[in-house]
Each structure stands twice: as structure tokens, then as C-alpha cells.
Amino acid sequence: MKTLLRGDAVSARRPYERPYQAYLYILPGFVIYLVFVLWPIVSTVRYSLTEWTGFTTPRYVGLANYERLAKDEFFWNALGNNAFFVLFYTILPILVALLLTSLMTRRHLRGMTIFRVGLFVPQVMSAVVVGIIWRWMFDYRGPLNSFLREIGLTELARPWLGDFTWAPYAAGLVGTWVEYGLCMVLFIAGVQSISDELYDAARVDGANLWHEFRHVTLPGLQQQLLVAFVVTFIAALRVFDLVFVLTRGGPGRETQVVSMLIYERAFEYHEVGYGAAMALVMTVLIVSVSAITFYVQSRREERENAR
Amino acid sequence: MRVKRRQQAFTYGVLIFFLLIAIMPFVGNILTSFKAKTELSRGLFTLPEQWRTQNYVNAWEGARFNDFFVNSVIVVVPVVVVSTLCSLLSGYAFGLISFPGERLLLLVIVLGLMAPTEAVIIPLWHLMDRLGLRDSYWALILPQIGLSFSFGTFWMRAHFKNMPRDLIDAAVVDGCNTSPFSPRNVLWKILLPLSGPALMSLVVLVFMWTWNEFFLVLVVGGTDYRTLPVGLALLRGRYSADVPVMAAASTIVSLPVIVIYLLFQRSFIRGMISGAVKA
Numbered sequence: 376m377k378t379l380l381r382g383d384a385v386s387a388r389r390p391y392e393r394p395y396q397a398y399l400y401i402l403p404g405f406v407i408y409l410v411f412v413l414w415p416i417v418s419t420v421r422y423s424l425t426e427w428t429g430f431t432t433p434r435y436v437g438l439a440n441y442e443r444l445a446k447d448e449f450f451w452n453a454l455g456n457n458a459f460f461v462l463f464y465t466i467l468p469i470l471v472a473l474l475l476t477s478l479m480t481r482r483h484l485r486g487m488t489i490f491r492v493g494l495f496v497p498q499v500m501s502a503v504v505v506g507i508i509w510r511w512m513f514d515y516r517g518p519l520n521s522f523l524r525e526i527g528l529t530e531l532a533r534p535w536l537g538d539f540t541w542a543p544y545a546a547g548l549v550g551t552w553v554e555y556g557l558c559m560v561l562f563i564a565g566v567q568s569i570s571d572e573l574y575d576a577a578r579v580d581g582a583n584l585w586h587e588f589r590h591v592t593l594p595g596l597q598q599q600l601l602v603a604f605v606v607t608f609i610a611a612l613r614v615f616d617l618v619f620v621l622t623r624g625g626p627g628r629e630t631q632v633v634s635m636l637i638y639e640r641a642f643e644y645h646e647v648g649y650g651a652a653m654a655l656v657m658t659v660l661i662v663s664v665s666a667i668t669f670y671v672q673s674r675r676e677e678r679e680n681a682r
Numbered sequence: 683m684r685v686k687r688r689q690q691a692f693t694y695g696v697l698i699f700f701l702l703i704a705i706m707p708f709v710g711n712i713l714t715s716f717k718a719k720t721e722l723s724r725g726l727f728t729l730p731e732q733w734r735t736q737n738y739v740n741a742w743e744g745a746r747f748n749d750f751f752v753n754s755v756i757v758v759v760p761v762v763v764v765s766t767l768c769s770l771l772s773g774y775a776f777g778l779i780s781f782p783g784e785r786l787l788l789l790v791i792v793l794g795l796m797a798p799t800e801a802v803i804i805p806l807w808h809l810m811d812r813l814g815l816r817d818s819y820w821a822l823i824l825p826q827i828g829l830s831f832s833f834g835t836f837w838m839r840a841h842f843k844n845m846p847r848d849l850i851d852a853a854v855v856d857g858c859n860t861s862p863f864s865p866r867n868v869l870w871k872i873l874l875p876l877s878g879p880a881l882m883s884l885v886v887l888v889f890m891w892t893w894n895e896f897f898l899v900l901v902v903g904g905t906d907y908r909t910l911p912v913g914l915a916l917l918r919g920r921y922s923a924d925v926p927v928m929a930a931a932s933t934i935v936s937l938p939v940i941v942i943y944l945l946f947q948r949s950f951i952r953g954m955i956s957g958a959v960k961a
Binding site: 388389391392393394395396397398399400401403404405407408410411412413414415416418419422429475478479482484488489490491492493494495496497498499500501502503504505506507508509511512516518521522552555556557559560561602612613615616619620634637638641642647650651654655657658661662665666 | 686689690692693694696697700701703704705707708710711714722723725726764765767768769771772774775776779780781782784787790791793794795796797798799800801802803804805806807808809824825827828829831832834835847850851854859860861862890893894896897900901910911912914915925928929931932935936939940943944947950951954955
């Protein structure tokens with residue numbers, strides 16, 4: 376994946392290689408990819424320039440859908456909710472994991488496999504199941520409220536996911552729960568691969584814990600931080616199933632995210648062209664984030680190879 | 683020395699605490715799935731008075747999770763098999779053969795890796811409608827092969843790129859060739875036996891993604907073709923408000939992935955971290 380942007384020309388062709396054979400190997404998968412992925416992506420662009428209910432004949436309207444999008448308060452609300460979720464999916468898990476990792480010993484830990492496996496569980500479970508479980512946790516009669524009543528904080532008990540003030544936070548925290556393990560696993564592995572000499576040198580220079588963190592740990596984790604950031608950031612931008620199960624975007628539109636708005640427009644209101652325009656904007660956002668990462672990573676590799 | 687030991691203890695404390703947070707909701711869910719509704723108020727982590735398997739029977743038969751399960755299997759198996767096979771072939775081409783248009787083709791395939799499902803879903807619905815596939819398993823299988831092919835090609839390409847070319851040179855000297863139709867092909871004879879771990883990671887990842895896929899199935903999967911996650915999310919009727927039955931259903935949905943995950947955790951974690959950019 377990392378070698379993508381680097382030239383492949385270095386590998387000289389062997390005498391027995393038949394370049395045309397490469398196409399034969401790629402063909403079977405590529406045909407399916409072409410028809411069911413690539414062509415639909417191109418069609419999304421085409422659709423986004425039309426006004427279409429999906430049943431009548433599409434009418435070409437140029438960029439009208441995008442003009443409408445720029446002024447659509449529901450779209451900006453949804454995008455704002457995605458941004459809000461970035462706090463919970465990305466910033467919070469990274470900060471928590473970073474803090475803990477820096478406080479932990481860097482020596483090899485026994486039983487690390489168990490921790491890694493356990494911390495990754497939320498990542499492999501279906502988001503629908505995660506949603507069902509946490510919907511009950513936050514339910515008015517659910518475990519969280521029972522606990523609050525038990526310790527005498529009855530007035531705090533509320534239907535968290537149905538509360539206009541609290542629903543975004545509750546839904547966001549579920550995202551934090553899903554993502555923090557990934558960050559921890561990444562950072563713990565990263566810290567253990569930082570050379571001891573760097574820490575010793577810092578100590579000789581009289582560095583305190585903060586300096587050590589700032590000048591040794593943090594730079595040493597650059598790669599892992601980038602991966603954690605991109606993965607969780609994209610998760611926050613594209614979230615659908617989790618929110619769908621937890622709140623359906625409610626109450627009102629308090630937790631409605633862009634992907635849900637696309638679903639609503641294209642498949643419930645039959646505004647196919649408009650939904651496609653929205654989908655395209657979302658795609659461009661997400662692809663740019665991934666592409667920037669690709670670029671940064673391959674640049675770094677080039678620099679390291681040049682050394 | 684003492685500081686070190688204290689830090690060690692602290693480290694374990696932190697890890698155990700966060701490990702518990704990660705798995706407790708899942709454990710609580712399993713306990714809930716064996717309880718009677720009347721026991722719910724007694725706390726999430728109390729043991730059931732009686733281990734009632736009736737909730738599972740209700741979910742399996744009453745709420746039709748047996749149908750959803752069958753649908754899931756019918757969709758997941760071909761997606762995993764076909765996309766792994768196609769990715770093996772194309773990964774070999776991209777990894778070990780130089781050909782004109784290589785980088786352009788690869789970029790085109792990477793697009794599918796980075797684009798979210800939303801990028802394809804609207805035209806996909808209409809495409810399936812026009813092809814008359816909308817009410818069939820094909821509507822769920824074909825697009826997911828295409829999407830997994832993107833990742834798989836990338837994954838296998840990276841794997842083959844790391845293989846020494848001398849190995850293939852030697853095999854060719856020994857009478858192997860590179861023709862896709864030959865039984866003495868280097869891919870089958872030499873490379874495949876060395877690709878076990880890479881293929882295993884690919885298989886388990888594609889299995890998990892396909893098993894858990896929600897958005898695509900929600901949109902193009904008709905009522906009779908719902909897989910487990912969609913069946914769970916859209917459940918209506920008497921069981922949808924029955925917390926223990928929903929908990930049992932959640933266990934049915936997640937258990938196959940959890941079991942495979944525990945068996946192949948190394949492949950899983952390695953794959954998810956290095957394949958992390960997959961949307």
C-alpha cells in the first residue's frame with residue numbers, strides 16, 4: 376500500500392515475462408470491479424448533474440444540486456454532526472491512548488496478546504450489534520440509569536439517546552468506545568519499537584517526563600499517530616450503521632450525519648440527483664483524506680530510502 | 683528498581699481496566715441473553731437465575747434469525763471465495779509482472795479502496811433494478827466482490843512485491859512458466875504454497891467486512907434477502923422490544939465473527955492495521 380506512489384520502473388523485465396499475461400490475470404476481478412464499483416462511481420457523478428426521481432426521465436440541471444447543497448441547512452447540520460463526532464471518534468481516543476501509553480512502562484509486557492485481542496473486540500463486532508448493546512445501556516430502564524438511581528442520583532437518570540442535549544454526547548461516546556482500543560494497540564506497539572538509546576540520551580540530558588514525551592515518544596509515534604488519525608477520522612466521516620441503530624439521527628436531527636441524509640434524500644424522498652451530489656461531496660472528502668495520507672507516507676518512505 | 687516495579691503494576695492496572703471496558707458490554711449482552719425480562723432491573727452483570735435458552739429459540743425461529751443466518755452464509759461464502767481468488771491473480775500481476783498501464787490501472791483500483799459505499803450505492807440500486815437482479819442474492823454478492831477486490835489486489839500485491847524474484851527465475855529454469863493457463867504455472871506451483879499467511883489474513887478480513895456489511899445490504903437487499911445485521915437493525919414486531927431476545931439475536935449476529943477472530947487474531951490485527959485505510 377505504501378509503495379503506491381513510488382515508481383515501479385526500477386524492476387527490470389525478465390526475459391520470460393509476457394506483459395500481456397498480466398492483463399489476463401487482472402481481468403476476472405476487474406470486470407466485476409468495473410461493472411459494480413467503477414461504473415457506479417462514474418454514474419454518481421452523472422446523476423449529480425440531474426434532477427431525477429428515479430422513475431421519470433432525468434433532467435440535466437448542471438450544478439444546481441451543488442448550489443442547493445451549499446445552502447441546505449440540513450446538510451450543514453449533518454456535516455456539523457460528523458465534525459462533532461470527530462471529537463469522539465478521533466480526538467478523544469487518540470488523547471486517551473496517548474496519555475496512557477506515555478505513562479506505561481516500555482518494557483516488554485507479558486500477556487500482551489490477551490490485551491491486544493480484547494482491546495480489538497469492538498473493532499470486529501458488527502456496528503449494528505454495538506448499537507443494539509449500547510442502546511440498551513443508555514435506555515431509560517437500562518443499566519446506566521439503574522446504576523444512577525441506585526447510587527442516589529435519580530434526578531440524573533434520563534433516556535440519554537432521546538435527550539436533545541445528551542444524545543450527541545451519548546452517541547459520540549459509543550464511538551470513543553469503538554476506537555480507543557485500536558489507538559492503544561497501535562501506540563503500545565509503536566512505543567516498544569522506539570530505541571532505548573533515545574530515552575537514555577534524553578535522560579542524560581536531564582529531560583523530565585514531559586520532555587521525554589515531547590521529544591522522544593511523540594516523534595517516535597508519528598507513523599502510528601497518522602494511521603490512528605486517518606482511520607478514526609474516516610470512521611467519523613462515514614459513520615452510518617451505528618447512528619442508524621442508536622438514534623436514527625434523532626431526536627429531531629440532533630445526531631443526523633451526512634450518510635443518513637444521503638439515504639433519506641435518495642431512497643426515502645426519491646431525490647436521486649440531489650442525493651448523488653451529496654454522496655459525491657462526501658466521497659471527495661473521504662478520498663482526499665486517504666490520498667493525503669498515501670502521499671505523506673510515500674514521501675516519508677522516499678526520504679528514508681534516500682538516507 | 684522499585685519505581686520500575688510500580689510502573690509495571692500501574693501499566694497492568696491500566697491495561698486491565700481498559701480491557702474490561704472493551705469486553706464488558708459484550709459479556710453483559712451474553713448474560714442478558716439468558717435472562718427473563720423481569721430480571722433486567724437487577725443489574726447488567728448479575729448471573730441469570732436460570733439460564734434460559736428460550737430467548738435464543740425465540741430469536742432463531744420467532745424473529746426469523748434462521749433465515750437471516752442462511753442469507754448471510756449464502757452471501758458471504760461466494761464473496762470471500764471469488765474475491766480472494768481474483769485478488770490472488772491480480773495481486774500476482776501487479777506485484778511480479780511489469781506491464782504498460784500498470785500504475786494507471788492500480789490507481790483506478792485504489793479508488794474503490796478509498797471511496798465509501800455512498801459513492802456507488804445510488805447508481806447500484808438502479809443498475810440492479812435494470813439488470814433485474816434487485817430481488818436476488820446477486821445484488822448483494824457482486825458489488826461486494828468488486829469492493830473486496832480493491833483491497834485484495836492491494837493486499838496481495840504488497841505480499842508478492844516482497845517475494846524474491848530470484849525464486850521465480852529459478853522456477854522458470856526448472857521448467858515452470860508464467861502462462862495463466864498452464865498447469866506448470868509459477869503462481870500455483872511456487873508462489874501459492876508460500877502465500878498462506880497473506881491469503882489467510884485476506885480471507886478473514888473479507889469475511890468480517892462482508893458479514894458485518896450494513897449500508898449496501900440495507901439499500902439493495904430486498905426483504906427476503908436481509909443478512910443478519912440488517913435483519914437485526916430492522917426487526918419489527920413483538921420481539922424488537924424484548925431486550926433478552928434482542929440480546930440473544932445480537933449474540934447470534936456477532937458470535938461467528940468473534941469466534942473466527944479469536945482463532946485468527948494475529949491475521950486479523952495485522953491486516954486491520956496495515957489495511958487500515960480501507961473504508
